[in-house]
Amino acid sequence: MATKKFPNPKRPHSLKRIVKKIIADPDYAKFIHGEVRKARGGDRAAAARVAAHFKPLRSELKALKIPASQMNTVLECSECTRPILIDFAAHV
Amino acid sequence: MISQIPHKLRRRWARYTKALPFSDARWRYSRALRKTDPVQGWKIHLSATQLSASEIFSRVHPVLAKHGVLFKVPATLEMLEELNSGIRQFSQVGKFLTVYPRSAAEATDLARELDLVTRNLCGPEIPFDVRYRKNSLVYYRYGSFRRADDGSAEAGVIFDPSGKPHKDRREFGHAIPRWFASPFKRSPPRPNDLNVGGPLAPGYLPFRAIMQRGKGGVYEAVDLSISPARLVIIKEGRRNGETAWDGKDGYARIKHESRVLRMLGAAGIPVPQIFHEFSRDGNQYLVLEKIVGRPLLQQGVTGPRKVSWRRAQNILSQLSVLLSKVHKAGWVWRDCKPSHVFLHDGMMRIIDFEGACRISETEVLPWGSPNYSPPGYHKNFSRPAGQFEDDYALGTIVFQFATGQLPSPTKRTRARLYTRTGAPRFFRDNVERLLRISR
Numbered sequence: 001m002a003t004k005k006f007p008n009p010k011r012p013h014s015l016k017r018i019v020k021k022i023i024a025d026p027d028y029a030k031f032i033h034g035e036v037r038k039a040r041g042g043d044r045a046a047a048a049r050v051a052a053h054f055k056p057l058r059s060e061l062k063a064l065k066i067p068a069s070q071m072n073t074v075l076e077c078s079e080c081t082r083p084i085l086i087d088f089a090a091h092v
Numbered sequence: 093m094i095s096q097i098p099h100k101l102r103r104r105w106a107r108y109t110k111a112l113p114f115s116d117a118r119w120r121y122s123r124a125l126r127k128t129d130p131v132q133g134w135k136i137h138l139s140a141t142q143l144s145a146s147e148i149f150s151r152v153h154p155v156l157a158k159h160g161v162l163f164k165v166p167a168t169l170e171m172l173e174e175l176n177s178g179i180r181q182f183s184q185v186g187k188f189l190t191v192y193p194r195s196a197a198e199a200t201d202l203a204r205e206l207d208l209v210t211r212n213l214c215g216p217e218i219p220f221d222v223r224y225r226k227n228s229l230v231y232y233r234y235g236s237f238r239r240a241d242d243g244s245a246e247a248g249v250i251f252d253p254s255g256k257p258h259k260d261r262r263e264f265g266h267a268i269p270r271w272f273a274s275p276f277k278r279s280p281p282r283p284n285d286l287n288v289g290g291p292l293a294p295g296y297l298p299f300r301a302i303m304q305r306g307k308g309g310v311y312e313a314v315d316l317s318i319s320p321a322r323l324v325i326i327k328e329g330r331r332n333g334e335t336a337w338d339g340k341d342g343y344a345r346i347k348h349e350s351r352v353l354r355m356l357g358a359a360g361i362p363v364p365q366i367f368h369e370f371s372r373d374g375n376q377y378l379v380l381e382k383i384v385g386r387p388l389l390q391q392g393v394t395g396p397r398k399v400s401w402r403r404a405q406n407i408l409s410q411l412s413v414l415l416s417k418v419h420k421a422g423w424v425w426r427d428c429k430p431s432h433v434f435l436h437d438g439m440m441r442i443i444d445f446e447g448a449c450r451i452s453e454t455e456v457l458p459w460g461s462p463n464y465s466p467p468g469y470h471k472n473f474s475r476p477a478g479q480f481e482d483d484y485a486l487g488t489i490v491f492q493f494a495t496g497q498l499p500s501p502t503k504r505t506r507a508r509l510y511t512r513t514g515a516p517r518f519f520r521d522n523v524e525r526l527l528r529i530s531r
Contacts (some may be wrong), residue, residue: 019299026320033295033316044220062264064311065182065304067219 006031012055095473097143097335098169104146105169108153119164122156126361127190129162132250132260134199134275137231138206138214139186141176142169148229149180151209154367159202162192176216177334178306183262185306186218186335192389196275199232203276204228216306216332216341221452224276233267236260238529247463249448296379298326307334307342308375312382315367322382324367336471337501338457343447344500346376352445353380359421362441383443385436386490392464393430395496401515404494408522410440413488419479423448427484429464430492452477463498464488487526494519499527 004027012022021031032053038046114121138245140148151489155165160384166172178185190441191206193199207230217223221231236248248260252271260266268274295317308328315324329346340348354362368379388407389396396403411433418425418498434441447459454477458470464485473479491499505528510520 014177015297015299016213021296022297022314022316022321023323029314029316029321030319033321036295036316055465058265062302064298065309066298066301068265 004028004031006053007037008052010050014066015056015060019063041044098473101142101337102144102169105149109167114165118167120167122161122163122290123457125162125295125434129307130194132236133234134196135233135235135237135300136191136194136199136203136206137193137218137221137233138189138192138210139218139231139332140172140188140213141215142337143335143339143342144172144214145169145172145188148188148210148213148215151213152206155202155205155209156191156278158228159193159198161194161198161202163189165189173334176306178219178304180503181262182304184217185219186231188215193458200275200277203230203232209505214332216330219260220264220267222274222276233262234269234272248443257346275389296324296326299504305334306330307345315379324366325380325382326469327378327380330376331374334435336457337407340457343374343376349444349446350378352448353378356418356421356423356445359417361417361421362439363445364441364443377467379483383434383436383441385434385441386437387431388433388435388493391431394492394498399494399496399513401513401519402521404492404515405491405519407493408486408490411489413477414440415482415486418448419451419482422450423478424451424482425485426459426481427461427462427464428482428489430489433489449475451479452466452502460485467501483526487523489525490523494523 006028018032022032032050035046035050035053039050109120112120112122114124116197126283132241136137138148138152139474145165166175170189174180175184175187191199191202193202203224207224207228210229213229215229218231221233224230224232234250236250238248249257250260250267250269250454251257258269263368295351296310296313298313298316300312301309302312302325308330310480311326311328313326315322327346327349329342329344334340335341350366350369353363353366357365364383365381367379367381368380370377406508415425415428423445425442426444426449427444428442432442432444434443449456449459452472456475458465458472458475460469460481462470465481466484469475491497491506491509495511495513500506500509507520
């Protein structure tokens, strides 16, 4: 079954907001997960879609206290096909 | 023998730092502050564990002496251990040696030379500094070289070129002020490691740090890899994070916890289920079921709102059954405390087994929270065989719920508290038997 598409929001969701949406709407969770996977595979359009849907606030990232090296990965991702915070996890 | 390692290393550290002429309660300095020393600039930090500190110092000292630069190191290895725990300030993890160069040019020269002489040695990652090079022990940030008058290291101030003061923040994104260009050569970009190493499983979105310290963070996250998405707990074990005297770091502890959880789970003990386990950037991660329910007490809360010996007796009955199962499986938990015991619909579940060891193990460092460990326990470098840590912790929890206080070391004070709460004889005897173990 094809994953439901979601249009880009006016502004990207904060971390708190996207978590709420993901928990509340399994279709949205599937959509975001699918886009992240595509972005990881090198799909720039998918990466742009993820970036359009999700941009954690600086205060949210600070609160996570993730060390700079891991955080750089997070921030660099919005401009490339590398993952965002969602890709915190890794190898199977 | 583990117990010999700290003595040898402490002696070596004392020998090395004896030559440093100035000291206060916490630090030893290479020289006195001079009027010509700058008040702010590029600080260089070197990272070390208490096991690698002496070796690193022996290599960098000639370089620092050649430059005649001001630097400081911890007065004791215990202080370094405390810094690396990140319990007081996470931003201070790894800051074993701080150098105060007199110019940007000196800072870059020093960083290059210090990096060269410390290659292949190990230390924890300094959370919010910039790493000089991949895997380097050398880090840098722009900051104040003076402590504020109130003595708080956090209260330092740096000035921009117009003279405007800014708080010197030891936080993410503040290592290089926006009004300065870094004089250090930009580190080579990190390889896109996400596209190598086989199939990947994207799908965890951490949104809350439950804990963050040197050994690693504990995060609440959403697992997107299944539908509907579920909440999970991700435990992180950092390589070289809070390395103990026996060489075990955050990475090793998470690996160990995974093994213990699998064995306890197989024995039917209600511990969190492991969903996934993986390594990333040298760190180890454990994705666990998020336990439903509330802990007996939140972390840091010393007593329940209402005290009742009957409730305490109920906790004793339930928890002692769980502990017996853990012991029957051959393990001692060693981290039994109210924030690690969850209650849901009258059922208890227990978490956090990083410090668990085999009942018969003796060559293992003490583990556990100070309030729930037998008196004097943490001064040792080994343990006698048995389950006494769990028994003592159980006695402490039950006493806490019956009286609202942690057990006093004196029997008379404890007796007074029992009387005040109307606890019957059999209850007192049970609790006292548990607490007596190492008194």
